[in-house]
Amino acid sequence: MxxxxxxxxxxxxxxxxxWPALGALVAEPLYVLADTAIVGRIGTPQLGGLAVASSILLTxxxxxxxxxxxxxxxxARLLGAGEHRRAAHQAVQSIWLALAAGVVLAVIGFVLAPTLVDALGGDDPEVLHNALVYLRISLFGLPAMLVMLAGVGYLRGVQDTKRPFAVALGSAVGNFLLEVVLVYGFDQGIGASALSTVVAQTAAAAVFVWWIKQAVARHQVNLxxxxxxxxRLAIAGWDLLIRTSAMRAGLTVTVAIAARIGTDDLAAHQIVFEIWTILALILDAVAIAGQALIGLxxxxxxxxxARTLGRRMIGWGAVSGVMTGVVVLALSPLLPHVFTSDGAVIALAAFLLLHVGFGQPVAGVVFALDGVLIGAGxxxxxxxAMIGAGAVLVCGGLLVVAAGAGIGWLWAALHAWMATRLVLMLWRFSGSAWQVTGADR
Incomplete structure (x- = not known):
């Protein structure tokens, strides 16, 4: 540092x-974990349907x-400039954008639901039926989910990560309790599981809207x-949407390549990728602090x-990455047993966890830099940069297929992807183009 x-x-x-951001990030997957735990006890077709529908919703x-x-x-930038009224106005417009996008996306999703489910759900009619039921009910909560994102963004921007943590934890617990009552108490099946999540999301969104309304009243902002x-928000969001799409596309390609290598390899890749995703959420806590503090x-x-804070965050990202890496390396022989009893898959997953462990310090720095540059706008x-890094990942993956190489080489391509992001963002951070000051970028 x-x-x-x-x-x-x-x-x-x-x-x-x-710290509170970390709590909120860890609480978010509890929605899916609660649904998985409860629906899994209803039956295998229901669990398969949940997997298909959840992949669409998570995307x-x-x-x-x-x-x-x-x-x-x-x-955060407006707050730093002393423009509190404009910051509250920004929050209101973010809510309107989220609500509009959520309604449009929900309507489109409802119409296209059978097509989406058929594309991802295989040919088991029970799985397809359950996926369609879960997806269509869940879509009623999509506007609330997007409003929650906008509300979280506003509170983080005003340097408050405690209230989003409280809402994330409270809504996750409420979702679980309601789900238990409806699914087990009233025997309502997978539809009740989806409905519980919709209710929890709607309640959480209402809390965020209430908090924003208080800020609006305080600064006399028009609703x-x-x-x-x-x-303006949509244009700024477009660049982030491209970034996220490029990242998701690259990672989706790795799944397709793992499937070509072998069934055991695909299973091991899926297990390790889920662990990597959870670790990414943990490391993202520093990035969220970066978004708020750099903007301010x-x-x-x-x-x-801003540069001093950025250097500090890079240091903490590296330290956090080393810590999570050591934990993963220590637990690599044990973790696969939590997910499977297949000996071949366990051996492959344990090997791939070594890749994850050694790659954590780089990941920690990359996520910290992400937060710094997002905070800078x-x-x-x-x-x-993400498109460029994604091209490296896809090319590396195609080389793995062409060479008939094993799953370890696919993870080497993932290392190259992260290394490319690291080099590009460090180069950007070393210059001054990102340090645009004032209320507007």
Missing amino acids: SRGLRWTSDDTEIWRLA AHAMFVFLAYGTTAAV RPDPVAIR ALGANQPER DLRFLAV
Whole structure:
């Protein structure tokens, strides 16, 4: 770190935001875990249907995460510039954008649901039926889910990660309890599982809207939609959408390549990829602190403070990556047993976990840099960089297929992907193009 191992006031600020953010990030997967645990006891076709529907819903969530990231950076920048009224106005327009996008996406999803399910669900009619039921009911909660993202973005932007954590945890627990009552108590099946999540998401969205309404009243902001502001948000979100799409596309290609290598390899890849995803959520806590603090510093015309904070976050990203890497390496012989009893899959997964463990320090720095540049609003660069890194991953994967190489080489391609992101973002951070100051970028 830039000032060695000595704890500074900057570290206090980073972790004041990062710890609650970590709690919220870990709480988010509890929705899916609760559904999986409960639906899995109903039957295998229901669990298969949940897997298909959840993959569609999680993709929608990932594609629209810009509502949180973009709002955080914009609100933090306005807050730093002392533009509290404009920050509250930004929150209102983010809610309108989320609501509009959620309604449109839900309607389109409802119409296309049979096609989407058929494309992903194989040929088992029971699985397809359960997937369709779960997906169509869940789509009623999609506007609320996107409103939640916008609400989280506003609160993070005003340097508050505690309330999003409280809502994430409370709604996850409420979802689980309601699901138990409806599914087991009233024997309502997979549809009740989806309905429980819709109710929890709607309640959480209502809490965020109430908090934002308080801020609006305090600063006397108009609640009506502002087409110009919404358009500006959508344009900023477009770059983040491209970035996320490029990332998702590259990672999806790895699944297809793993399937070509072999069934055991695919199973091991899936297990290890899920573990890697959870670790990414943990490492993302520093990135979220970066989004809020960097935006605040640049809005306040403090580019050197932004750079100092960025260096500190890079250091903490590396430290966090080393810590999670050591844990993964230590547990690599044991973790696969939690997911499968197949000896061949266990051996492959244990081997791939070595790749994950040794790659964690790089991942920690990459995620920290992501947060710094998102906080700076340097979104066009991030989109282009992710496309470039994605091309490296896809080319590496195709070489693995052409050479008939094993699953370890596919993970070597993933290392190359992360290394490319690292080099590109470090190069960007070393310059000053990202340090645009003032209320607007």
